[in-house]
Amino acid sequence: MTTQYTLPSAWVDELIEVRRTLHQYPEVGLEEVETTRRIVAYLDAHGIERLDYPLSTGVLAVVRGRHRGPCVAVRADIDALPIEEQTGLPYASKIAGTMHACGHDFHTACVLGAARLAKQVADSASSFAGTILFVFQPAEELGVGAQAILDTGVLRDFQVGAILGEHNNPLLEFGKIGVKAGPLMGSVDEFRIVVRGVGGHAAVPQFTVDPILVAANLVAGLQHVVSRAVSPLDSVVVTVGMFHAGTARNVIPGEAVVEGTVRCLQPSAQDVVEQRLKEFVLNTVQAYGATADIEYERQLPCLVNDARLAQLMAESAAAVVGAQNVVEAEPTLAGEDFAVYQQHLPGCFFWVGTGKPHGWHHPSFDVDERMLKVTSEVFVHAALAWLEAHR
């Protein structure tokens, strides 16, 4: 593709204002009422068609080319986090205890810009065949927003053939776009293990089954599941984030509770870890004469990029930022509910290099807004390239 789609600087200025307003008034998942209102206001001001689907928060919009054709979706997430902002920015959060600490305000503005640019192309003499669906998804941080969008039926109704999304990445050098085929982000599983022993006096342990000792061995041994059940070439993390037991120094309690999370980069590893973790827990507690209840819940699948879409995305990014600024994306075991869409249709999620010192979810997190313009343009390039390839 040789055509350039460029966001005029006046549009960029307006979008940065929109982003800063969103940043000042962050709302956590499923409470994005004002955020939704601001997105609607921007879309309406620029004549972009909104779709009427039952969503309590979040917005669906569509840009139709002059000719009939396939449909591709572009997705932003819009929610914030329960974090007290410490950036000291002039447009820092005005809402106590809530912050856009993952840059979803930036994502929202990027996709608003993409929608406006796509609308301009659609209305021009060089219009396209097909439809671009713009998804402003709520509640990514809660891991339920993508499913809420799927539940509306909009992807089915529009026969969406592919979905594109991005995340700012402070670890990626400013100005770079990171694209990668295959696994990019981790699955998210959570577990809760209740170890039941026999309580008693701390000085006569022979008459007890000490659940703290059993649970401590579980904490240590779970790391062996990672190191001995999974290929060292696969990426897996098991983290115990909570360990609760006991009420007094001289009492062996009756139970101990261990809770944590499992992250895998490869879907195949996810199955292995779940099975081996459960076997390890049950066999270990049995060896000590204790019992255990295990709750194990899969919250998000691995985010795996479609190879052909990743290729198209890399080419589109190169058209905007130059091939020298398109790099292989570094995977992370953080989770992302964009992966939920990919269970139903091909998707590609890419990194936008915002090169800032603080990582996601940090109280001093920030993005470099200068990447807004190119991100909007990359989305439009990629969406139009996909429509062209599938007409």
Ligand code: NI
């Ligand atoms: Ni995020």
